[in-house]
Amino acid sequence: MTEAKSTASKRSAEQVLLVDDNPTNLQVLYKTLEHSGYTLLAARDGPQALSIAEKAIPSLILLDIMMPDMDGFEVCRRLKANEQTRGIPIIFLSALTDTDAKVKGFSLGAVDYVSKPFQAEEVRSRVRTQLRIHRLEMQLARRNAELEDENFQILRSVSEAIFSLDRQGRISSVNPQAEALVGRTDSQCIGEALFDFFDFQAMQSHIEEVISEGKLLSLDQVEVRARDGRELTLALYCAALEGDKRVVVLRDITEWLENQKALQSARDELHNQRQHLAHMERLSTGGEMAAGIAHEVNQPLTAVSNYAIVAQRFLEQDPIEKSKLKEVLEKIVVQSQRASDVIQRLRSYIRKPTSEGRVPLDINTVMQEVVMLAEVDSRINGVSITFEPTEELPATLADDVQVQQVALNLIRNAMEAMRGAPDDFGGVRVRTYLDGDEVGFAVEDRGCGLSAEMEEKLFSPFVTTKEGGMGVGLSICQSIVQAHGGSIGYRANPKGGAIFYCQFPVR
Incomplete structure (x- = not known):
């Protein structure tokens, strides 16, 4: 693989940089994303990744952690310290699954973390999501830079529903996304109370208080019932503007949550299939060893049979020689345990993992x-x-x-x-x-x-x-x-x- 490779689609302006010191892993990542419409760049170590990132300014970086000389954490730290590259979103790829590694990655500025071995569809989904987020963030940054001259244009172009309110919660202006969310035109919304359109259920009184007192409130997830009966899950942000003005920003995350549930279901199914495949492999190994196991068990069982015949003969004697009979019975116990141990080891090996994990x-x-x-x-x-x-x-x-x-x-x-x-x-x-x-x-x-x-x-x-x-x-x-x-x-x-x-x- 060359240092920089483009996908078949040359029209995409979005570049994704793949960083991994393992050529096989790098090839797998490339194959996973090659038909996704992005321009793919590749680096095999930290210094090469920093050089490419500074020159190309990719839209996203998939970064391995465990690399010699300069690991992924150091690469991330240097990218975030560089004014030119600090805005590039980074997804860590690593076999490290402990919480400390993930926390460290996020603290350095990573936006996501995918554990190896990864699944192709999961990687593609996370890349799409982060690129979509990155595009929205870039759009928002550009609009903020033009805020003084193009405030109205900003409100019309963002994807969130934005409501301007007075301290009583009455609507003074809405953007097109807000109109779509409530199913009313601008003129039908102005003067109406926001809480006439949405019932925030358990959070209702708290949100009313926040708006009345002009406090800051951010909720990642709140259950809402719309006036037309729709059950929605929204992300909510409330803030006070100059004077008595308030702004409420709502983002419908209902579909996103459904996608997350579907993704988790797919992960659970994948885990179950892996467990099943591993169990099948153990059963196969047990089958291959069956002849040897049978031979191992047959030897002590034959000895048990022979000792039992000897014991019967001792019982027929008069008087019975108890010491010799006891010695034979002890040998039967030893050989029986020997056969049991062989079978138990095989049973322990081929059993399914317990719920204890x-x-x-x-x-x-x-x-x-x-x-x-x-x-x-x-x-x-x-x-x-x-x-x-x-x-x-x-x-x-x-x-x-x-x-x-x-x-x-x-x-x-x-x-x-x-x-x-x-x-x-x-x-x-x-x-x-x-x-x-x-x-x-x-x-x-x-x-x-x-x-x-x-x-x-x-x-x-x-x-x-x-x-x-x-x-x-x-x-x-x-x-x-x-x-x-x-x-x-x-x-x-x-x-x-x-x-x-x-x-x-x-x-």
């Missing part, structure tokens, strides 16, 4: 359980697993089922990569660690490694090197980890093979 987790405990579950595949593939925990790690807030899913997926991939490897390669190594304010685990193998082409598409959906594989495992893993505010990545093993790692924020 994320809870404090000890990453060592989770990884120990996953390694025990993976030992079934370990024996089938002839590849050993070594677990090296780092003691006294702080807890992370996560869903244990989903973390297990990520870990088991990476461990099974590593074992498959090492199938047939020499014994002195040492098998798969799993370790936990602390890195700053994050806890993580790494899965290392001595397999054939990955090609450069495969590295670029590693976490893309429907990309796989397995025969018959769907190629959604790593993509699902990435979605799970990023939804927890963590990170997942890959690097080549210096000894040959691959190292996959996952990190989660400390609780």
Whole structure:
């Protein structure tokens, strides 16, 4: 992608600057917006973004936070400090989902925040909304600059309904948008009381008091019943002008709220579908491991059967040797528990997440359980697993089922990569660690490694090197980890093979 690319529509004067140090993310953003009618610009780091923004003055910037050298927060800070670029609206794009990151972004002047992984339609909707807001703000700024000479023109051109009142709440003038809102002409409105046209219900007495006393009032959302029976949701602003004049500005947000509800419904549906897909992947993994699980369970059950026969023989003796019978029964208990443990680990893995959601987790405990579950595949593939925990790690807030899913997926991939490897390669190594304010685990193998082409598409959906594989495992893993505010990545093993790692924020 070149530094600046335009969309097929050259007629659009609105430029959108995309900033992300990851070429894949930048390409996805470009594909998402390329047919939306904007001129698209691209920057791969903070300094390049600042240079392009100062030269082009785009209408909107989509800005990634996590970038090397100069992160998105610093880029935003510098843009807002520059007189030329401070008015450009900024939407942050980041895998950071904690409240502090969002608050910091908004405090620096961002207008919106979209969490990764994002959905194309959500990004397009938010871009359209912010550009629409930006256009309105630009219009309002231009009108304010011409206020002394074109006050009347301003009132006619704004999209809000504006009512001029006296202190008794009687209308002295309206703009065309106010006429449309009440369904009356200018002459039919003047002299009438505003409260004859609108019933502000629970806020009625308060608004009457504000208008009478000339106070300032701003309400983001107020329920209103119009004279013709319409139920509206309005944003309201009241202020006192010179003398006894008052101004009331109303904006109908009914449709906007409906769109927000639809958007939230779509987000909820997307979340449910992601959860369902992740569960299907766990069931698929459980099915693949079924033969090994059956073998693991069959061994202790066979032992139970044999010990039971021995116990029957002891019971037939006279006198009964109680000490030997007790020893046999204890062995039956041990083997029964062994079979139960295998089944319980599989049941725990494939179950759906509980309503409790994320809870404090000890990453060592989770990884120990996953390694025990993976030992079934370990024996089938002839590849050993070594677990090296780092003691006294702080807890992370996560869903244990989903973390297990990520870990088991990476461990099974590593074992498959090492199938047939020499014994002195040492098998798969799993370790936990602390890195700053994050806890993580790494899965290392001595397999054939990955090609450069495969590295670029590693976490893309429907990309796989397995025969018959769907190629959604790593993509699902990435979605799970990023939804927890963590990170997942890959690097080549210096000894040959691959190292996959996952990190989660400390609780």
